[in-house]
Amino acid sequence: MTPALRELEALFPRGLLRQPGELVAYESDALTAFRARPLAVVLPESHEEVAAAVRWCQKHRIPYVARGSGTSLSGGSLPVEGGLVIGLNRMNKLLRLDPKERIAVVQPGFINLQVSLAAAPYSLYYAPDPSSQPVSTIGGNLAFNSGGAHCLKYGMTSNHVLGARVVLPDGETALLGSESLEGIGPDWLGLFVGSEGLLGIATEVTLRLLPRPEAYHTVLAAYDTLEKAGEAVAAVVASGLLPGAMEIMDSLAIEAAEAAVGAGYPREARALLIVELEGETPQVEAEARHLERVIRDSGAYEVRVAQSEAERMKIWKGRKAAFSAVGRLSPDYIVQDGVVPRSKLGQALAEIERLSERYGLRVANVFHAGDGNLHPLILYNGRVAGELERAEELAGEILKLCVALGGSITGEHGVGMEKRAYMPVMFTPADLEAMRRIRRAIDPLELANRGKMFPGSEAKPLSHGPHPLEKAGVIARE
């Protein structure tokens, strides 16, 4: 054992993992196309232990990655080969809940859904609701600025975080933000949220809680084409309504969700649109009448309204299980995460359907329609020769389509490892250089989550060959 490791062992008499059988379990996040073996994993239980681990990395120049529940779909919590993984899941306490101030202070490993459960007795809740909310941590949500179905109305994680205590890459502690919405000085917290673990590790987070809406009105509309469902979204928005959530699932996603949780969706539908209104009862009632007209005119062939909280939960359970449930339909799939302007949704979906036919691969669509945030899931079987390559090519085509329609190639799953190579499509070299300079000002050695987010030579190439966009000549790696 090297002296450095002995030092680490002294720092973490419990909570240090070194054996192959231990490390192998940490090799991937939810994107298993990438794997890397870390040098070690530490599981700190306090702010001080996190700081000690970071200082150890600094001293020995060892890169590190923070990890919450490892549900990142972009390789964000993928270890750096030979680096340290700092697992925060044992720091999972609720430190304070103040119903009067409507805030909750949690450790970074606290699970998203648990915040709302803890706040429920006070009729409060935490609004950002990624589908992974039963498992993903507040720390991970913060780092990826996670979104969810209800972010259409309430905004992403960044709109709900008031403050954070963080360990900076030099091992020093900083307090970002405050307990109120009115901060003074530069918005350091704003810079930190969404920085994908590159600017430090959050060890305590102050969250804003909202009063639970008095009433919900959840509508399930079935369509015979995906395109019509997409156009319905634009129509709802054009009508002046601002629903809490608007989600679309196509027939494959419906099939998978039904198999997983039996949500009671109309199975034969080609597309389902879920629209949820929420707020004060009289307002919701008035909006519901308005919505009914819009949906009727949009060509839905069946419309159902949730009659009870249990029915509403069932509708959402199906939607939220859909991603993983697609694992029932296919041994492998690629999750894409692109954005198109809302008005172009119908067009994008029709085009994806054509591409799917042309490539002979099934594409399941389940996505945050209200935000124009697409999640095409491309199904393939890695054991059939050539299918993976075809799937990647198709993924590339879909992303090119998003760009061509005036959208973007990043949604909410973070850049991480997977989308590094797309950054030059989104940003000019000058933008990227500015970001790099900020990073180096805070972390000159680039130890924190090294190799992620920025296109560069540090990181291993994609484990399954060049990215489709690279092959298509849209982007290039430096």
Next chain:
Amino acid sequence: MQHRIDPEKIGPQGEVMAHAIEACVHCGFCLPACPTYQVLGEEMDSPRGRIFLMKEVLEGNLSLEEAQPYIDKCLGCLGCVTACPSGVPYGELITSFRAYSEPKRWRSPFQKVFRLGLQETLPYPARFRAAAVLGRLARPLKPLLPPALRAPLELLPEALPPTKPLPALTPAEGPRRSRVALLAGCAQQVLQPGFNWATLRVLARNGVEVVVPQNQVCCGALALHTGERARALHLARKNLEAFAGDYDTILTNAAGCGSGLKEYPLLFRGEPEQDQAQRLAEKVKDISVFLVELGLKEVPPLPHPLRVAYHDACHLAHAQGVRNEPRQLLRSIPGVELVEIPEGELCCGSAGTYNLEQPHIAAALGERKARNILATGAQAVVTGNIGCFAQIEAHLKKLGRPIPVLHTIELLDRAYTGQAPVPAAPADP
């Protein structure tokens, strides 16, 4: 998840394991449902981690010894199966993997004797009874014993109830509505023979004739779940014979035995009796499901109202998907107020011989369960499995708050026979 496992090389269970691994998309939705992940907070002690470890072993990238400690810590509670949106048949994976790895692994002579002792004792009521008596006598020696032997002693009851053989046939009272065969369970017959007698009384009262095939043996779940496939097969073959009669329904009143019988098709995969095993499995029903389908005869009210917490046995809720029926039965007893236990989906740590092999985790889970039960303010706990029963009783006692623990069927029986459901001590405020 992609893998490079060659099922051919592994044998009849290879396909089962490869399929399960393929279905896992590594999403982590199972993490919050896993008791060992909750207690230990380490990825390799989570379902997702274990699946990955098994994959690595089967692909030949990781030695069995490296993976074994984490596979061993799995309770087999199947909480992960309920939580998994992708439908990963984790139970089939872990059972097959244990069968695959057991012959290949190294065990210390002490472990071997200890395991053999358990396997040769627990499934046989007469031997178990004898051992339990010996064990009680050995209690004063406890401090001198190795820790692995202390745990089983702690779980032994103060006194063993008397046993009386169950009648081969119990006729229905009044017009016969149905005829069933009953699996009597092995450990249960020694520790809580009252469960079976209550079962017979409730069934008879409801017009059901009950046959207890006299040549039945332990279902073999204990052996199967600890990787002793040959032993499990040996026992299961005897049961195929014992239950070959003309029964529409084979009833179990112990969750673990019920799911054990339902696993026969997996156990007999590739064996000549495969079809027979399938047919048997299809007839197996938990007593609660059977009674709800049959429709209970009116239950008289309890002498005084009772606040009851129902504990979901993993092998009912997660393995057999039976959650509503026992609750429905309890609600049909006038005077019962049913309350839900926080973290109800989390295993109590009993899990077969787990509390003997992994006493620390089992104890942490047992205490957590007991605290959650007490938090409900219940006056009694009801469950449908002997293992949970013993574990919960022991941990309530340890916390100094020994509220009564009952089998679902016992409470029903007491209501029917007009006995006080629990000793009439006043409830805690």
